[in-house]
Every structure is written in structure tokens, then in C-alpha cells.
Amino acid sequence: MKVAIGVLLVLVFVALAAPAIAPHDPRVTPESALEKNLPPSASHLFGTDQYSRDVLSRVIFGARVSLGVAAASVLLALTLGAAVGAAAGLAGGWVDAICMRIVDAMLSVPRVLLLLVLVATTGTLSVGGIVLLLGLTGWMGMSRLVRGEVRLLREREFVMAARATGASEWNVFVAHILPALVPTLLVAGTLALASVIPLEAGLSFLGLGVQSPTASWGNIISDAGERPGDVWWVVLFPGLAIVCTVLAVNTIGERLRERADPRQRLVP
Amino acid sequence: MRRFLLARGAQAVTVIAIVATLAFVLVHLAPGDPFASNLDDPSNSAELHAAQIHHWGYDQPLAVQYVKWVGNLARLQFGWSHSRGRWVTDVLRETIPRSMLLMGTAIVFGVFAGVALGTWQAPRRGSMAEKISGSLAIVTLSMPEFLVAIAALAIPAARWHWFPVSGIVNPAMHDSMNAAARAGDILLHLALPAGTLALLIAASVSRYQRMAMLAVLPDEFIRTARAKGAAEHDIVWRHALRNSLGPLTTIIGLLLPTLFSGAVFVETIFSWPGIGRMMVEAVGTVDYPLVLAGVLAGSVFVALGSALADVLAAFADPRVRIDA
Numbered sequence: 370m371k372v373a374i375g376v377l378l379v380l381v382f383v384a385l386a387a388p389a390i391a392p393h394d395p396r397v398t399p400e401s402a403l404e405k406n407l408p409p410s411a412s413h414l415f416g417t418d419q420y421s422r423d424v425l426s427r428v429i430f431g432a433r434v435s436l437g438v439a440a441a442s443v444l445l446a447l448t449l450g451a452a453v454g455a456a457a458g459l460a461g462g463w464v465d466a467i468c469m470r471i472v473d474a475m476l477s478v479p480r481v482l483l484l485l486v487l488v489a490t491t492g493t494l495s496v497g498g499i500v501l502l503l504g505l506t507g508w509m510g511m512s513r514l515v516r517g518e519v520r521l522l523r524e525r526e527f528v529m530a531a532r533a534t535g536a537s538e539w540n541v542f543v544a545h546i547l548p549a550l551v552p553t554l555l556v557a558g559t560l561a562l563a564s565v566i567p568l569e570a571g572l573s574f575l576g577l578g579v580q581s582p583t584a585s586w587g588n589i590i591s592d593a594g595e596r597p598g599d600v601w602w603v604v605l606f607p608g609l610a611i612v613c614t615v616l617a618v619n620t621i622g623e624r625l626r627e628r629a630d631p632r633q634r635l636v637p
Numbered sequence: 638m639r640r641f642l643l644a645r646g647a648q649a650v651t652v653i654a655i656v657a658t659l660a661f662v663l664v665h666l667a668p669g670d671p672f673a674s675n676l677d678d679p680s681n682s683a684e685l686h687a688a689q690i691h692h693w694g695y696d697q698p699l700a701v702q703y704v705k706w707v708g709n710l711a712r713l714q715f716g717w718s719h720s721r722g723r724w725v726t727d728v729l730r731e732t733i734p735r736s737m738l739l740m741g742t743a744i745v746f747g748v749f750a751g752v753a754l755g756t757w758q759a760p761r762r763g764s765m766a767e768k769i770s771g772s773l774a775i776v777t778l779s780m781p782e783f784l785v786a787i788a789a790l791a792i793p794a795a796r797w798h799w800f801p802v803s804g805i806v807n808p809a810m811h812d813s814m815n816a817a818a819r820a821g822d823i824l825l826h827l828a829l830p831a832g833t834l835a836l837l838i839a840a841s842v843s844r845y846q847r848m849a850m851l852a853v854l855p856d857e858f859i860r861t862a863r864a865k866g867a868a869e870h871d872i873v874w875r876h877a878l879r880n881s882l883g884p885l886t887t888i889i890g891l892l893l894p895t896l897f898s899g900a901v902f903v904e905t906i907f908s909w910p911g912i913g914r915m916m917v918e919a920v921g922t923v924d925y926p927l928v929l930a931g932v933l934a935g936s937v938f939v940a941l942g943s944a945l946a947d948v949l950a951a952f953a954d955p956r957v958r959i960d961a
Contacts, residue, residue, distance in 0.1 A: 473648075474655035474936075477943070481898040482916065482935045489920040489928045490663050567781030571902055574783050575917055590787065598791030608784045615779040 373620035376613055384432040393423035395430040395584050406600050416602035418592045428607050431584040438500050439565045445504025447558050450511025458519030472509045480506050488577045499578050503565055511557045518553050522546050552629040559622035563615050570611050586611050641951055649944040656936040661706060664925050665699055716926035725930045735805060736911030740900055742831040747838025755846025756878050759854060777840040782899040786833045786906040800829045803908035830907040834899050838892060845888050849881040883954055890946025893939045
């Protein structure tokens with residue numbers, strides 16, 4: 370757990386301080402034009418790619434984009450999930466039925482396919498667009514969790530008491546139900562972060578996510594080209610960054626889940 | 638049982654209907670049209686563009702298009718693929734069996750390996766071997782599918798030349814081979830992409846299987862078996878294993894969306910001409926009918942697959958049926 374938090378803090382620091390840390394310009398520069406596909410060395414610790422760009426610097430700048438996109442899209446998904454889940458849970462009846470059927474249907478489509486359809490129809494390839502698409506395809510599981518939680522909370526005494534004092538539905542929700550949802554949202558958000566990072570990397574790898582020259586961990590790997598084995602450093606280092614991040618975030622998420630609800634503790 | 642089957646079938650059909658409608662709405666509300674890219678070609682006039690739109694019915698009211706589209710779906714007509722110049726149904730007829738071969742092989746080997754690993758791990762809980770293999774499974778699960786596929790492509794295929802790097806058959810030799818050699822050719826091309834997906838399934842299944850075994854091992858019937866003198870090996874691999882397999886079909890059902898997503902990347906990287914690669918290409922060429930067909934095929938696969946998994950689970954364990 371401590372290691373996981375440490376890894377994550379280092380990554381966040383690297384992402385924030387990218388321009389100060391990166392040894393080279395992550396873009397093509399005139400001086401570097403002849404340093405194509407160099408293996409790791411003292412001047413290029415992670416080697417260079419087919420456009421003579423320093424892979425270490427690209428991984429460092431990629432942390433910004435990859436972590437930023439992941440965090441922003443999870444926040445969006447949490448907001449949407451909480452909104453739909455709360456609406457369904459509080460309203461009940463046909464609103465609930467329709468929302469949950471749509472959620473069921475969307476959950477049954479592999480998320481990559483949903484993303485592919487959205488990329489095809491919106492044609493978006495900007496960083497903001499990717500955040501939007503990842504958010505739009507990530508809220509369904511959360512809305513289910515929130516709905517379940519809201520339906521339980523709605524019947525609790527403190528909520529009924531608030532209602533009995535004449536608080537409006539909106540006030541009851543904001544002042545009493547929403548705070549009680551925070552642990553659930555925190556756990557769901559952390560675990561969602563761990564699943565969205567490889568997804569963004571995958572999309573960017575396919576050329577349908579963040580576009581080069583903006584570095585993201587996924588599109589750095591796609592710069593390895595047709596024969597990735599010959600330039601293993603272009604694949605290995607961003608790959609390690611992805612795996613370490615996912616492992617760290619997952620560890621933290623699992624631990625948070627145990628804290629939030631000890632009954633969910635998995636068999637040791 | 639019949640009520641359960643009907644309810645589960647109706648649920649699957651509802652899901653597919655909603656997905657079809659959502660996908661249709663999305664595609665038709667999107668800005669632009671499927672022929673917009675043709676306008677970049679100076680030899681295509683605006684009149685031709687308008688004629689294409691009219692010919693394929695994109696200028697009709699949305700409701701009319703929807704009704705037509707649903708009618709066509711019922712006859713398994715998905716329209717014309719503009720990028721491939723063929724009927725979508727013909728494209729699907731080729732790509733779906735290839736993806737099924739890939740995913741089917743991956744499920745069989747992945748589940749088998751995952752169950753074996755989980756069963757082996759459970760009685761060794763806390764030992765070094767169990768910790769290492771468990772950590773490896775977790776690391777595998779933390780890797781994006783495309784990274785595993787690239788590693789498989791780069792090392793055993795490109796570096797050691799053990800396997801071909803791409804495609805489903807050897808394009809130069811396949812037609813001159815006899816039946817056995819052709820099958821061997823396909824298997825050789827299948828090994829790495831299916832192996833990659835199988836590895837991901839195995840990692841996931843092994844974690845569930847280990848937990849299922851840990852839940853069974855403290856049971857009284859295990860103690861009884863031990864008391865009557867059964868060998869420890871038989872206790873684990875016979876008594877406990879059989880009783881731990883109950884949730885397995887459900888877990889396979891839950892893994893299907895992940896498997897399909899994985900297939901999209903694996904097929905793209907290994908140039909396996911299945912439905913996943915078809916989707917990626919269709920998105921690249923903005924081929925709406927092909928994209929729609931791909932999403933539908935994916936959701937039908939997942940909806941039917943998980944319905945089948947639930948039905949099998951209900952057959953195996955009557956208690957499941959009560960929930961329906």
C-alpha cells in the first residue's frame with residue numbers, strides 16, 4: 370500500500386513537473402534529427418524513437434496526458450454515474466426502469482466497441498474529445514452502484530428525519546445522501562482509473578486516441594512501428610509506466626474498498 | 638426452468654434491441670455523412686455526392702430510416718460497406734467465424750490453464766511459489782491487451798521466427814497445400830493471437846478459481862475425505878476441484894466483454910482478419926454500416942454468450958433458477 374501510494378505520488382509529481390524534469394524536448398528538434406532509433410545510452414536513457422525523439426522525455430510528458438486524461442474522464446464518469454444513479458434511485462418507477470435498462474444494454478457492449486463507434490461518429494481526436502468519450506462510456510457501472518446505495522439510504526432514519534423537517538428533495542440529496550455516497554464513489558473512481566489508463570493507451574495505440582506529436586503512453590508505443598522487437602525500448606518503458614500505474618492504482622483501490630466495506634474483503 | 642429460459646432470453650433480446658437503437662441514433666445524429674470524405678476527391682462532384690446520399694436513403698426522415706433499418710436487420714441485411722465495396726453481410730460471414738475461432742480457442746485454453754493454476758495455488762497458500770504465480774497473474778492483468786500482444790509479436794514471432802507475424806494463412810503457400818497442411822498453417826497462425834488472449838483469460842480465471850478453492854477446502858466433506866484416508870492429491874484435484882467449479886460458467890460469461898475488447902487489439906496487432914480488426918478499419922474509413930454491424934455483432938455475442946453462461950449455470954445448480 371505504501372509502495373503503491375509512493376509510486377503514484379512519484380508519477381503525479383513527474384506529470385506536474387514534466388518540463389522541469391525532462392532531459393530533452395519531447396518533440397522533433399533540428400539538433401536531434403539524426404538520432405533515429407538509438408538504443409538506451411547515457412544521453413538518452415530510454416533511447417530514441419523513429420522520429421529521433423527522446424523516449425524518456427516522451428514518457429515523462431506522456432504521464433501528463435495519460436494521467437490527466439484518465440483522471441478527468443473518471444471525474445466525468447463519476448459525475449454522470451452519480452447523476453443517473455441518484456435520479457434512478459430517488460425517482461424509482463419508470464424512470465428507474467428505463468435508466469437501468471439502458472445501463473444494462475450499454476454495459477453489455479464491450480467498452481472498446483462503444484468507444485470505436487463514438488470515435489467514428491464524432492470524428493474527434495483531440496485530447497478533450499478523448500476525455501469526453503472515455504467519460505461517456507464509463508459511467509454505467511457507477512450509476513448502478515449509486516442507485517443501489519441511494520435506494521438504501523432513502524429509507525434510512527436520518528434521511529426520513531430530514532424530509533420530515535420539511536427539507537426539499539434537492540436539499541435532502543445534497544446535504545444528506547450525497548455525503549453518504551462519497552466512500553462508494555471514491556472506491557469506484559479509483560478502480561475506474563485503473564481500467565481507463567490501459568483503455569486510453571489502447572485507443573491512442575490504435576491511432577484513435579491522443580494524436581502524435583502530443584505524447585501519451587499509448588501512442589509512444591505505436592511509434593515503435595512495424596517491427597517493435599527491433600526497438601524494444603520504445604515499447605518497454607512506456608509499457609512499464611502503464612503497468613506500474615495500473616498496479617499502484619489497483620492496489621490503492623482494493624485497499625480503499627476494504628476500508629469502506631470490510632464485508633467485501635476478498636478471501637486472503 | 639422454462640420460465641427461467643424465457644426470462645433470460647427476453648432479457649438478452651431487450652439488450653440487443655436497445656443497443657441497436659442507441660447505435661442507430663448515434664450514427665444518424667452524428668454530424669457529417671458517410672460520403673463526406675468522397676468530396677475530398679475532386680473528381681467527385683456535389684451532384685454525385687447528393688445522388689449517393691439519395692441512393693442509400695440518407696435523405697429520408699430518421700423514423701423512416703429506422704424502420705427500414707430494423708426491417709433489414711430482421712433479414713440480416715446490414716447494408717453496403719462503402720469502404721470495401723461489398724455487402725456488410727458478406728463481410729460478416731467471413732470475419733465472424735475467424736473471430737469465433739480465435740476467441741473459442743482462447744477460452745478453451747485460457748479457462749483450462751486458469752483453473753489448473755488456481756487449483757494448484759489454493760492448497761499452497763502463503764508459499765513462495767503461490768505468491769510468485771499470484772503476482773504474475775496480477776501483473777498480467779495490469780497489462781493492456783495490446784502490450785501483451787506486442788510482446789508476443791516481437792519476441793517469439795519476429796525475433797525467434799517460431800511463428801508467423803501476421804495474418805491467418807500463409808498467403809503464398811496456402812492454396813497449394815493439402816487439407817492437413819492447410820489446417821496446420823491456420824493453427825500456426827492462430828497460436829500467438831489465441832495464446833495472448835488465453836493468457837489474459839487464464840490470469841483472470843486463476844484468481845477466481847483460487848478463491849473458489851479456498852472457499853471449498855475448509856468444508857466438512859474435505860475433512861471427511863481426509864479422515865477416510867484419501868490421498869491429498871485426490872482431495873484437491875478430485876473432491877475439492879469438482880465442488881469449486883460451480884461459479885465458473887458465470888465467470889466466463891462475465892469475461893466475454895473483456896475477451897471481445899482484447900480481440901480488437903490482438904486482431905489488429907496480428908492482422909487477424911476478424912471482426913475486431915474489421916471494426917478498427919471501419920472506424921478509420923468512417924464506414925457507418927460496417928461500424929453499426931460490428932457493434933451489433935459484438936453485443937449479440939456478449940448478450941447471447943452471457944445468457945448461455947447463465948443457462949448453463951442454472952442447469953448445473955438449481956438454486957440459481959430461483960432468482961429469475
